[in-house]
Amino acid sequence: MKVCMRCLSPGTIPSFLRKSTCIRGVSCVTQSYIYPSRRWFGQPAAQTHPHLIKEGEVTPGITKEEYRNRRHLLSSLALQTEKSRNHIMLVPSATKQFMSQKIPYPFHQNTDFLYLCGFMEPDSLLVMEFNHFESANTTLFVPKRNIEEEKWDGPRSGIEGTIQLTGVDRAFNNTEIEGYLSRYLCDNSDFVLWYNEKAIVNRSLQEGVLKNFVREDKHYKNENVITVLQALKVLKSSTEIEIMKKSCAIASQSFIEVMKYSYPGVNEHYLYAKMDYECRIRDAEILAYPPVVAGGNRANTIHYINNNKIVEDGDLVLMDAGCEYHGYCSDITRTWPVSGKFTDEQRCIYDIVLRIQKKCLECCVPGQTMNKIYVYMLDLMGKELQTIGVIPRNCSNLIEAAKPFCPHHVSHYLGMDLHDTDHVTTNQQLQPGMVITIEPEFRGMGIRIEDNVLITSSKPEVLSSGAPKEPEEIEKIMAR
Numbered sequence: 001m002k003v004c005m006r007c008l009s010p011g012t013i014p015s016f017l018r019k020s021t022c023i024r025g026v027s028c029v030t031q032s033y034i035y036p037s038r039r040w041f042g043q044p045a046a047q048t049h050p051h052l053i054k055e056g057e058v059t060p061g062i063t064k065e066e067y068r069n070r071r072h073l074l075s076s077l078a079l080q081t082e083k084s085r086n087h088i089m090l091v092p093s094a095t096k097q098f099m100s101q102k103i104p105y106p107f108h109q110n111t112d113f114l115y116l117c118g119f120m121e122p123d124s125l126l127v128m129e130f131n132h133f134e135s136a137n138t139t140l141f142v143p144k145r146n147i148e149e150e151k152w153d154g155p156r157s158g159i160e161g162t163i164q165l166t167g168v169d170r171a172f173n174n175t176e177i178e179g180y181l182s183r184y185l186c187d188n189s190d191f192v193l194w195y196n197e198k199a200i201v202n203r204s205l206q207e208g209v210l211k212n213f214v215r216e217d218k219h220y221k222n223e224n225v226i227t228v229l230q231a232l233k234v235l236k237s238s239t240e241i242e243i244m245k246k247s248c249a250i251a252s253q254s255f256i257e258v259m260k261y262s263y264p265g266v267n268e269h270y271l272y273a274k275m276d277y278e279c280r281i282r283d284a285e286i287l288a289y290p291p292v293v294a295g296g297n298r299a300n301t302i303h304y305i306n307n308n309k310i311v312e313d314g315d316l317v318l319m320d321a322g323c324e325y326h327g328y329c330s331d332i333t334r335t336w337p338v339s340g341k342f343t344d345e346q347r348c349i350y351d352i353v354l355r356i357q358k359k360c361l362e363c364c365v366p367g368q369t370m371n372k373i374y375v376y377m378l379d380l381m382g383k384e385l386q387t388i389g390v391i392p393r394n395c396s397n398l399i400e401a402a403k404p405f406c407p408h409h410v411s412h413y414l415g416m417d418l419h420d421t422d423h424v425t426t427n428q429q430l431q432p433g434m435v436i437t438i439e440p441e442f443r444g445m446g447i448r449i450e451d452n453v454l455i456t457s458s459k460p461e462v463l464s465s466g467a468p469k470e471p472e473e474i475e476k477i478m479a480r
Contacts, residue, residue, distance in 0.1 A: 299446025
């Protein structure tokens with residue numbers, strides 16, 4: 001359809017935009033030029049990004065069917081708490097955050113919301129309604145299409161685009177949330193509400209409409225949706241595992257390039273930039289978190305992210321970094337000598353940490369727990385440090401004596417979030433499909449080695465094995 005956008009004079013419009021004449025007799029811009037006939041969405045889609053998304057996928061590698069299956073499994077788990085009642089589940093998306101007036105930070109979706117539908121636009125709400133007799137009916141409330149705002153922020157999917165893209169049952173503009181929930185309260189009472197009031201990911205939505213919905217107090221009880229949701233998220237599907245393997249492979253190869261680039265006198269910030277660059281040119285979207293790039297004694301600060309000092313000759317570099325690839329994180333730590341060769345003292349401690357890490361990796365099998373691996377790691381650390389005289393031979397409690405040298409847990413879950421599924425206890429038995437980290441450290445010299453591990457039905461699979469950690473291999477790379 002051809003429209004006059006501003007009824008501009010002919011002299012103000014380039015000749016290639018003069019497609020037709022408006023009622024005033026002046027050339028005007030066609031709508032098809034501003035909005036091509038091909039359907040645009042608020043995120044990559046098969047129609048617009050065929051190099052990323054295949055037909056039937058919502059996000060790279062994840063199909064509509066897989067998202068639908070996730071929602072079905074979630075509702076099935078939720079129904080086990082109360083089979084005789086209606087259930088409604090509310091999962092808000094994230095909202096934009098701003099650096100300063102009108103200058104947004106890069107948007108990052110709430111991963112609990114993303115896991116259930118794959119929709120990447122802000123200020124949205126996922127509503128699932130279900131009971132023992134009917135499977136879940138899924139509704140998405142999404143930003144309304146607005147030509148003026150889309151000039152600045154890019155296209156939005158809108159109602160029709162959202163249904164086409166995600167395969168949910170229904171979609172409405174997010175301006176209709178309040179009316180929809182009000183009608184639900186008129187038609188329902190004593191229902192089970194699944195909603196996490198404490199996790200604020202969208203303040204205006206959660207402290208407005210959703211807070212009022214809860215205050216009406218017509219529900220039988222309010223259950224935390226995160227509890228059942230993370231019970232699903234902690235077990236990765238075959239598709240998720242393939243994406244995580246790629247994420248780890250990208251980060252691992254990038255570590256090699258950063259090691260090659262290292263030299264005495266390098267700024268930590270240069271190594272940060274090198275890691276970011278190498279990950280992105282291998283198709284990672286972003287780094288998974290602000291990396292730790294710590295030279296020398298600064299590596300004893302566990303979450304050192306200033307990354308602005310010079311790494312002196314003779315120092316070790318500790319880099320804790322990973323990337324996000326199609327929504328899934330890697331999280332790897334390596335330590336290497338900036339001069340290219342470990343000193344005898346550095347090599348002694350490094351070998352201790354490496355031996356401990358390898359033994360902990362062997363424990364990553366079904367039936368084991370992360371807490372048991374942590375205690376085992378401390379016991380190993382205590383015995384190793386006794387052999388070199390750091391801990392006295394007559395120490396009666398090796399585990400407590402070793403804690404100051406590795407003050408953090410040896411493991412955490414990994415997935416769409418760096419510290420994934422934080423509501424799942426570290427006392428839970430490991431199961432095939434879980435992905436965890438193993439990261440012992442010697443605090444004092446600043447040496448940590450961290451790998452990402454897939455739990456399988458047999459032996460563990462180290463997804464980050466491409467990142468060198470054998471000291472001879474590291475020195476060989478540094479010598480190039």
